[in-house]
Amino acid sequence: MSQSNMFILMVIIPLILSQSVRGKDCVCELQSSDPAFPENKLLNVEFTVSQCNGNITSEKMTEIDSLVLGLQQRIWQLLDNVSMLEKEDNGNLYAAVSLRIIELELVEIQDLLNKLNRTTNKYQLLSEQTSAELQDMEDTMEELEKFDHTQVMLKQRENQRIKRDLERCKDVLNSTKPAPTLSPGHCGLGRMVSVSGPRTYSLTVYGTSYPYGAWGRDANPTPGDENKYWLVVLSSSIVHGNFIRQYGTLSTLILGIGPTDTYISSSNPTTNTIQGPNMVMYGNALYYNCYNTYSVCQFNMTTRSVSTVALPNDAGYNNKFPFAHLGTTYIYTDMDFATDVSGVYVIYASTSNFGNVVISKVETSDPPVLSQTWSTSLHKKTVTNTFMVCGVLYATRYLDKEIEEIFYTYDTKTNEERYDLRIHIKKMQPNIKYMNYNPRDHLLYVYSDAYIVTYETMFQEVQ
Incomplete structure (x- = not known):
């Protein structure tokens, strides 16, 4: 047989070859010396991963935090009540009603402890099971990787490492100058450098059916109301609200215990009812967009x-x-409303400013009046939320389902605008419908797709 008529057979796995000639035909039987790929093991790993994703959710991961926070708040409230009763004691005798109140608070604390113990035990068992399943999956994947003779997985991991390095380099190249420094004339916080959290994350008692609302603390409370929290959920067509719900502490709000409802009107929607989710509480008064008016x-x-x-x-x-x-x-x-150390602001847009953001200071007299106004170049429909800190307007935008970005500031003292901030906020839900800064605790209060959330703002001190 000449060289031009020879058959050359190339394979990438070990083969056992046998030939039989039938006339002019050449028949080759190819048999792999490697064992068959265990597809069932890979399917079992995929099924286990799916189960883990269903068992471990963000809500479950924050449930213990909410319970611990609620327990802490209840204990502090009990200590305050006991201290008050001791000061009011006359003849070493407590009123029966006061003792009954303390007894009920102790029962509520015990209930919280029991729930926390049950939840902790359940999560400990879940953690042990998940750890064992992860180890089994790791062992199985190491076994399956032996079938990767061409080292595809090895190359993929190398590519992922290179991509991460490139992203880090990109972040360094895209780094910008820091946010504006807030001088002592502003309130002496320094410049905002980051937002951490969430610190609080809880579904309201209304459930997931009401994605629009607002909540927080009075930025300038009357004596005796310092610990109160307020909540407004837009329950009429997710647009309107006609009452404010208040709770004595953060823990009672999270647990939905003992609310007090204050009605603006008897029905929804009607004159003076709330329109839209943006509102603030300041000086025992709620500021909001009146129904169907500017x-x-x-x-x-x-x-x-x-x-x-x-x-x-x-x-x-x-x-x-x-x-x-x-x-x-x-x-x-x-209309968005914001509070800082100086009072209340309303943020809106106007046709005379081409749909760009306008800031007006609201003097909290009765009736309220508008004082100084600032016009910006920030188009309102490119923004998802705004808030004020020490006379500086901050604006956020939607990056993706997990990240909201503070990208813009307007300093009302210097009239300086900047579009180059890159302060990221880690979201627990895709959409943030309400955001406001409270100067009393330096927290951002957020209402995000029916969940109430807080974040801590971090500032660099003025040197």
Whole structure:
């Protein structure tokens, strides 16, 4: 047989060859010397991973934190009550009613302890099971990797490492100058450098059916109300609300215990009811967008009276200039309200400013009045939220389902604007419908797809 008629057979796995000639045909039988790939083991690993994803969720991971926080708040509340009773004691005798209150608080604390113990034991068992399953999966994958004769997996891991290194280099190249330093004239915090958390993360008692709402603490509380928290959930077409729910402590809010409801009106929607999720509490009054108008409403929680002040008649309302991103619009967020050490601000957009953000200071008199106003170049529909810190407006935008970014500032003292901040906020839910800074505890209070969340703001001290 000449060289041109020879058959050359090349294979990448060990083979046992046999030939038989039938006339002019050449028949080759190929048999692999390697064992068959154990596909069932790979399917078992995939099934175990699916089960782990279903058993371990972000809600479960934060459940213990919520219980511990609630227990801590209840214990501090009990200590305060006992201390108050000791000061009011007359003749070493406590009133029966006061003792009954303490008894009920102890029962609630014991219930929380029992629930915490049950939850801890359940999670400990889950952790042990998950650890064993992870070890089994790791052993199985190491066994399966022996079948990777061409080292595809090895090359993939190397590629992933190179990509991570490239991303780190990119972050260094894209690093920007720091956020503006807040001088002592502003309030002496220094510059904002990061946002950490979440510190609190809990579903409200209303459940996931109500994705729009707001909550927080009074930025300037009246004596005796320092520990109170308020919550407003837009329960009418996820647009309107007509009452404010208050809780004595953060733990009672998380657990839904003992709320007090204060009604603005008897029905929804009607004159003076709340429109949109953006509102703040300051000086025992709620500030919000009045129903179907371009006015700011001030609802006095004590007298239950409403006072109003109108924005310029070209200000956006009724969903004309809402917060938004490429994926969605946050309906009826035309007006945002913010608090800082100096009081209350309203953030909105107007046609005369081409749909760009306008900031107005709201004097908290009765009735309220608008004082100084600042116009910015920030288009409102490119923003998802705003808040104020020491006279500086911060704006956020949606990056993806996991990250919100503070990207913009406007300093009302110097009129300086910046678009190059890159402060990231780790989200627990895809959409943040409400965000406000509280100067009392330096926390961001967030309402995110029916969940209440807090984040801690970090500042670099002024040298």
